[in-house]
Amino acid sequence: MSGDDDRSGIGRRSFLGLAGVSAAALALGTGEATAAPRPGGRLPSDPFGLGIASGDPESHSIVLWTRLAPEPLAADGHGGMPRRPVTVEYEVAEDERFSRVVRRGHAVATAELAHSVHPEVAGLRPGREYFYRFRAGGHLSPPGRTRTAPAREARPGELSLALASCQAWYHGHFTAYRHLVADEPELVFFLGDYIYEYAINAANLWREGVTVGPAHDADVQTLEQYRLRYALFKTDPHLQRAHALAPWIVTWDDHEVQNNYAAEHSRYGISPEDFERRRAVAYRAYYENMPLRRAALPRGPDMRLYRRTPWGRLAEFNVLDTRQYRDDVPSDTTAGGEHTDPRRSILGAEQERWLVDGLRRSGALWNVLVQQVVLARIDRDTGPGTTFSMDQWDGFTANRDRLLGAVQRHGVDNLLVFTGDIHRHVAAELKADFTDPASATIGTELVTGSVGSDGDGAPTDGYTGLWLANPHVKFYDGRRGYVLCRMGPEALVSEFKVVDYIQRDDAAPVSTVARFVTEAGRPGLEREV
Amino acid sequence: MNTLAGPSPRPAARLTATSGIAWIEVSWHARSYRPLVDHFAVHGSPDPWFEPGPSTLLGKTVYGRFRHDGLGPRGQTWHYRIVTVDASGEQSPPSAALRAESVESVTVSGTPVAVIGSFDLRSLELALAPAGYQQYSARFGDGADYVDGVSSPGTDWPYLHPGPADRWAGSKAHTFRFRFRLAEQPAADLALAVWLIDTHASIPGRLAVTCNGTPVAEVELEKGATKGSLQGDATLPGTPLRPSVVELALPAAALRAGENTLTLGKAEGSWHAYDAVGVFAV
Numbered sequence: 096m097s098g099d100d101d102r103s104g105i106g107r108r109s110f111l112g113l114a115g116v117s118a119a120a121l122a123l124g125t126g127e128a129t130a131a132p133r134p135g136g137r138l139p140s141d142p143f144g145l146g147i148a149s150g151d152p153e154s155h156s157i158v159l160w161t162r163l164a165p166e167p168l169a170a171d172g173h174g175g176m177p178r179r180p181v182t183v184e185y186e187v188a189e190d191e192r193f194s195r196v197v198r199r200g201h202a203v204a205t206a207e208l209a210h211s212v213h214p215e216v217a218g219l220r221p222g223r224e225y226f227y228r229f230r231a232g233g234h235l236s237p238p239g240r241t242r243t244a245p246a247r248e249a250r251p252g253e254l255s256l257a258l259a260s261c262q263a264w265y266h267g268h269f270t271a272y273r274h275l276v277a278d279e280p281e282l283v284f285f286l287g288d289y290i291y292e293y294a295i296n297a298a299n300l301w302r303e304g305v306t307v308g309p310a311h312d313a314d315v316q317t318l319e320q321y322r323l324r325y326a327l328f329k330t331d332p333h334l335q336r337a338h339a340l341a342p343w344i345v346t347w348d349d350h351e352v353q354n355n356y357a358a359e360h361s362r363y364g365i366s367p368e369d370f371e372r373r374r375a376v377a378y379r380a381y382y383e384n385m386p387l388r389r390a391a392l393p394r395g396p397d398m399r400l401y402r403r404t405p406w407g408r409l410a411e412f413n414v415l416d417t418r419q420y421r422d423d424v425p426s427d428t429t430a431g432g433e434h435t436d437p438r439r440s441i442l443g444a445e446q447e448r449w450l451v452d453g454l455r456r457s458g459a460l461w462n463v464l465v466q467q468v469v470l471a472r473i474d475r476d477t478g479p480g481t482t483f484s485m486d487q488w489d490g491f492t493a494n495r496d497r498l499l500g501a502v503q504r505h506g507v508d509n510l511l512v513f514t515g516d517i518h519r520h521v522a523a524e525l526k527a528d529f530t531d532p533a534s535a536t537i538g539t540e541l542v543t544g545s546v547g548s549d550g551d552g553a554p555t556d557g558y559t560g561l562w563l564a565n566p567h568v569k570f571y572d573g574r575r576g577y578v579l580c581r582m583g584p585e586a587l588v589s590e591f592k593v594v595d596y597i598q599r600d601d602a603a604p605v606s607t608v609a610r611f612v613t614e615a616g617r618p619g620l621e622r623e624v
Numbered sequence: 625m626n627t628l629a630g631p632s633p634r635p636a637a638r639l640t641a642t643s644g645i646a647w648i649e650v651s652w653h654a655r656s657y658r659p660l661v662d663h664f665a666v667h668g669s670p671d672p673w674f675e676p677g678p679s680t681l682l683g684k685t686v687y688g689r690f691r692h693d694g695l696g697p698r699g700q701t702w703h704y705r706i707v708t709v710d711a712s713g714e715q716s717p718p719s720a721a722l723r724a725e726s727v728e729s730v731t732v733s734g735t736p737v738a739v740i741g742s743f744d745l746r747s748l749e750l751a752l753a754p755a756g757y758q759q760y761s762a763r764f765g766d767g768a769d770y771v772d773g774v775s776s777p778g779t780d781w782p783y784l785h786p787g788p789a790d791r792w793a794g795s796k797a798h799t800f801r802f803r804f805r806l807a808e809q810p811a812a813d814l815a816l817a818v819w820l821i822d823t824h825a826s827i828p829g830r831l832a833v834t835c836n837g838t839p840v841a842e843v844e845l846e847k848g849a850t851k852g853s854l855q856g857d858a859t860l861p862g863t864p865l866r867p868s869v870v871e872l873a874l875p876a877a878a879l880r881a882g883e884n885t886l887t888l889g890k891a892e893g894s895w896h897a898y899d900a901v902g903v904f905a906v
Binding site for chain 2: 172173178205206207208209316317318319364365368369372373375376395396
């Protein structure tokens with residue numbers, strides 16, 4: 096297929112040309128409407144089967160999300176919705192009983208965006224809790240709780256946050272989210288692999304007590320399939336409760352599109368031109384299903400996901416995208432070979448400039464990279480040789496060197512890295528020279544294990560020795576779970592939470608398998624438990 | 625009517641086809657991003673006048689090509705029309721129709737000279753099938769040596785042909801020999817048919833063919849599903865196996881009266897799983 100495609104996406108340019116932004120915002124389901132609600136008509140059953148969410152908190156605003164789907168698993172990906180637009184009203188209140196409503200508005204859910212809405216609610220007070228709910232088609236959603244970021248110059252006392260990633264629904268129950276909800280973090284970071292694109296069948300359906308229809312037994316490739324896959328995963332009640340509990344700040348990894356892809360390059364023999372078509376529908380479905388602001392709306396096969404969230408003077412969260420702009424896997428994967436080419440980049444030049452510039456200007460106490468793949472150098476050969484993963488930052492050593500060099504050069508305070516991807520809990524210290532254990536520790540990396548991927552797991556497994564053979568790796572656990580952190584002016588306390596099993600049911604208890612303290616001004620990991 | 629996102633989806637244009645034995649691949653030109661294409665619904669029928677409907681839907685793809693396979697060894701004529709479905713669910717009118725033919729196999733058009741196994745999308749009649757590859761090294765060492773009229777498929781031709789990427793087979797090249805007799809040197813080329821029920825998904829490797837020491841071809845095998853080492857029947861409903869076919873000419877000049885020896889060498893990549901092998905007069 097030859098390409099003369101218009102890559103501008105949903106037609107945003109034409110909308111922005113309309114008088115006032117409200118028309119665009121209304122049409123895209125992204126903003127408050129200035130006009131009266133359009134009649135959307137009744138919907139025959141509860142359309143909130145995929146839950147509600149909020150995300151990307153700023154000092155005075157928050158983005159809310161829902162996607163109407165009275166039949167979430169309808170095979171065409173449209174959730175049982177009619178093709179017509181439907182008005183979605185929302186209200187935001189200061190109290191759980193909605194007696195002090197501070198904002199009301201509506202957005203129009205359209206079939207183009209799978210009847211998702213992303214209203215951005217402005218005019219809120221910084222650093223406080225809010226409650227929200229939606230109404231559509233004569234139905235009221237359950238309430239959700241959210242929170243605005245502190246004012247830019249505020250010095251908040253403490254922030255509790257949770258890290259989660261890698262939720263292969265078919266590998267087990269989302270027990271981790273049940274416990275995460277009980278911990279009541281104020282902010283949740285999702286670090287990639289929200290869905291997986293693989294066919295689901297008897298070979299990988301380890302979650303007991305469920306069945307899936309034949310529509311799910313296919314590699315996900317079309318928009319209707321990606322939409323259906325998000326719907327399937329979002330049917331998990333614990334995931335829905337976790338979204339309703341607190342605002343999420345999300346980023347993706349590879350499985351939101353395809354295993355181990357790099358920019359427009361597939362690992363599976365698909366031409367770049369065709370793979371971009373797949374990326375376009377995958378990114379569209381991602382936007383439709385996440386609490387993201389309209390700045391993230393995809394344009395054809397492109398989507399700006401990297402962004403920055405300040406949390407007063409306490410922290411600055413730099414959300415990265417290490418998939419969309421990375422160079423392809425080197426043809427020569429020999430340690431010390433092509434992967435060390437100084438021209439190679441995992442961030443792309445523009446994002447790298449943006450990141451370094453932001454770090455240089457930051458006045459935050461904690462400077463956090465919210466990202467996907469392991470940044471620390473991990474030699475995967477336990478013998479005298481050296482072997483590296485080309486999918487992680489080890490495949491882009493010059494980019495890592497430039498980044499960590501900038502951190503040292505600009506005196507960036509308290510570098511923290513939040514990571515997912517590997518389905519294992521890992522805590523590591525980032526070194527000035529990874530080959531010299533005595534060199535300075537310049538940052539701390541917390542890798543959260545998976546919520547679902549790889550099934551039950553065990554404390555130790557075939558990779559334990561490999562990871563712990565790297566002296567800057569201080570902890571490893573092969574079970575499912577999440578990481579809970581308390582970030583304060585004096586220290587960051589990180590707790591690695593695990594559940595013993597997930598395949599049989601969602602009843603497994605949780606335990607804290609390790610607790611580390613990272614003191615402000617002193618990067619690294621002090622183990623308490 | 626597409627109310628909010630601008631233009632309605634347009635039908636695919638400029639359809640073209642390439643074909644092989646048992647498959648036809650249709651490619652087309654289309655705009656994918658405005659409106660965003662959810663998928664292209666590919667419809668086909670032997671009837672040139674068909675109208676697309678649920679019964680003619682062959683598959684959906686987001687790409688600009690679609691491979692219609694499983695067409696069998698006989699040449700078939702099909703007609704294709706494509707409906708573009710956008711993100712809102714709106715459908716374009718069907719594209720103009722494209723006529724295409726699959727290539728007929730020599731197993732249909734030719735006369736068998738010497739054959740190992742049955743061309744039936746199953747490996748089950750071959751040695752060690754369907755899953756006994758762990759015994760390969762003990763039974764076959766460096767490869768098979770099959771003599772037409774003497775050897776038996778069930779004992780002398782293993783279903784799996786390993787390559788150097790297979791540690792279980794010694795991480796080395798493996799060459800299979802197929803000996804057959806001709807009463808006289810043929811006046812015209814013969815044809816070799818190598819049908820596979822599956823190959824390795826990422827490194828299927830290359831098959832090097834010689835005839836009486838003369839190099840005939842080096843064929844890059846199609847990527848399979850890496851399931852043929854454990855399963856042997858690609859006719860079962862929902863089979864994950866991905867069969868492929870290699871058919872090529874054996875030059876008359878390379879053949880001779882008396883015994884002829886074909887070698888099938890695998891010096892690159894991982895295994896392939898046989899359905900059948902045969903020499904045909906065409």
